[in-house]
Amino acid sequence: MGKSxxxxxxxxxxxxxxxxxxxxxxxxxxxxxxxxMENDGMVKVCKNCRQKSH
Ligand SMILES: [Zn+2]
Incomplete structure (x- = not known):
């Protein structure tokens, strides 16, 4: 865990x-x-996109 x-x-x-x-x-x-994602469930996104929603 941690820096995974x-x-x-x-x-x-x-x-x-x-x-x-x-x-x-x-x-x-x-x-x-x-x-x-609302329709697709959990997906992997890049760092930039992650910041938009949290
Ligand atoms: Zn992205």
Missing amino acids: NRGKALEKLPSKGRGECPICFRKRIKLLYEYE
């Missing part, structure tokens, strides 16, 4: 935690945060 989004923990994830953000649609961005 940083450093070597990321390297263990598929694509090193990167993908297309479902909110801003940037590709190969790091998707580090869980975000609850």
Whole structure:
């Protein structure tokens, strides 16, 4: 627990935690945060998009 989004923990994830953000649609961005979409349930979003809702 704790710093699970940083450093070597990321390297263990598929694509090193990167993908297309479902909110801003940037590709190969790091998707580090869980975000609850009204229709899609929990998704992973980038740092920028996470800040909009919390
Ligand atoms: Zn985003």
